[in-house]
Amino acid sequence: MVASTNSRISDDMFTDEVIADPYTYYGRLREEDPVHWNEQYSLWVITRYDDLVWLTRHNELFSSAVFKNDPKPPYPTIYDSDLGLYEFVREYQSRQFIQHDRPAHLDMRKVVHGYFTPRSMEEWRPMVRDAIKDLLDEAEERGSMDVMRDFATPLPLLIIAQMMGVPKQDRPYIREVAEKLLYVGRGEPWRMQNFSEGIREMIEYVTPLVEERIVNPQDDFISVLARGEREGVFSREQVISNSSLLLLAGHETTINLLCNGILSLIRNPAQWEMLREDPEGMHVKATEECLRHDSSVKSITRIAAEDVELRGQVIRKADRIRWFISSANRDPRKFPNPDDFDLTRWPNPHVAFGAGIHHCLGATLVRVEGQEAFRAFAERFNALHLDTTEELEYQPSITFRSVKEMPITWD
Amino acid sequence: MARKLRITVDHDVCVGNAMCETFATNTFALNEERQSEAVNPDGDPLSQILEAADNCPVSAITVADAETGEKLFP
8 A cells, every 4th residue: 555655546447457457446546545536537436335335325415317417528538520429328318217316216216116126026036047057058068158158148138038028039139239338338439339329229129119018018027117108207218218228237237247256256266165065055145245246337427416525525516426336345444355255244235236216226136146047056067167268358348347258167 | 903013124234225215104214324214113004014115125124013023024
């Protein structure tokens, strides 16, 4: 710590080093400048656990309507010629229920909340188990597995597609479009081109499904959103935007949990053995520790709704803020030996799903999928090994912690 | 007379999602830490309290009969 205080902390959050290892960079901010003004992006960067919890629970001070209320241009900068695309992106993203504050947010969340209760998500567990068994059987027959491509992507995609009531054969297309939507967290100056193309394709894909559910409601999730339109809570455009949000959010975060979790288990053989010796007893704790240790979502943004003082700094109304889950979950003030991957941590009050009124809607579904996946791996395989000598590469995103590929072998 | 309830909210788990407050307005309230407290176990009809518990996204709420100990939720 002493050695590093003299050197200035770089404000570029998209360097190869920060993408490969966010924990060192954000950890240093957390210890040296926990409420950091990032000059390059005109952005407050918040990295301590207590601050993150306080901020998320004081939703009246920090607006979630980020796309609507951010008065500044996007960061990092985009091409001037893409500013028109950015306006299109803003309008579309602003229709998502997560981009609203109370009271509108509460009305919208109430439409969707009941679908995702812990009890109703339990009903999906048998289907999750069956899907995992099929995917692992296929991998064993093939004799190889890229965890990202062959397991972590198809599993949540299958479940969310089933939940949303979209046809089975469309899953690869949904993933293809989703990969364009993930440019929301990227830094390339041309990123609005891919992002807006993904939005257009998603609107085109979802619109007829929504129109059909308006007339002929089913027991799927698009029908839940359509009911919100009939009740006057959502406009048609909002139903479409939220359907596509749920299609994306319903699988991307789980992909990352499964990859990052299995990677942590590979790199910590003693913890893997502990899970293997008692999968039934340990699969819940293991999932929580995977969520904490290498969280799927690295950061969340807000816009200050009024002037707020935090640790002696004044965050002005309309300032933008990004808080880092991945740093908060490694805060030594909250978690002893925070960099250790330790399946016995309990309770494990990580903030992988955020907190407060915007706490992740799909948290229980993610948990069910993680629990069943980690249990199935531990029951089926004696040992897992990375099948590459290269360092794993991560997507250059400020939002998501996503490996590009993850080939493994087993015995 | 309505039965007396014992309602607990596990603060190791509660994330302050505040849905309980929405479903059973007179029973649950957020404290200074913005975590839920069962401030008045008789605040709302049992059906509303059970709905609030069911809608807790992290299953932090338990409801029992205060006299018999019978578990009502989960």
